[in-house]
Amino acid sequence: MEMIPELILRFVVGGVVVSLFAMLGGAVKPKSFAGLFIAAPSVALATITLTVVKKGKGYASIEAQSMILGGVAFCIYAWMMCRLLIFFSNFLYCSAQLAMFLSHHSL
Numbered sequence: 001m002e003m004i005p006e007l008i009l010r011f012v013v014g015g016v017v018v019s020l021f022a023m024l025g026g027a028v029k030p031k032s033f034a035g036l037f038i039a040a041p042s043v044a045l046a047t048i049t050l051t052v053v054k055k056g057k058g059y060a061s062i063e064a065q066s067m068i069l070g071g072v073a074f075c076i077y078a079w080m081m082c083r084l085l086i087f088f089s090n091f092l093y094c095s096a097q098l099a100m101f102l103s104h105h106s107l
Helices: 004-026 031-038 040-055 057-087 090-105
Strands: none
Touching: 004 040, 040 057, 057 090
């Protein structure tokens, strides 16, 4: 029962932040690009806000650094997959992508 207030706070903060980013995304052209502003940044900001409140700035800074490194890793992964798709067939591309995905998630 003691988790219920925290869950309500997460729901409210997450909903407000996602709504604000959805409004920002609605103002962006083209509309297909707007989804970038709705999902990941809003969830990340809500998570960091709640982490600062619950566990302090030090813990939240470590969490923020992890998010940044995850974003950089995703960009490297996307770049590598684009290069592979240009140079190899679809079967080889999908096999390489699956191998990279599984190697990342086995760490």
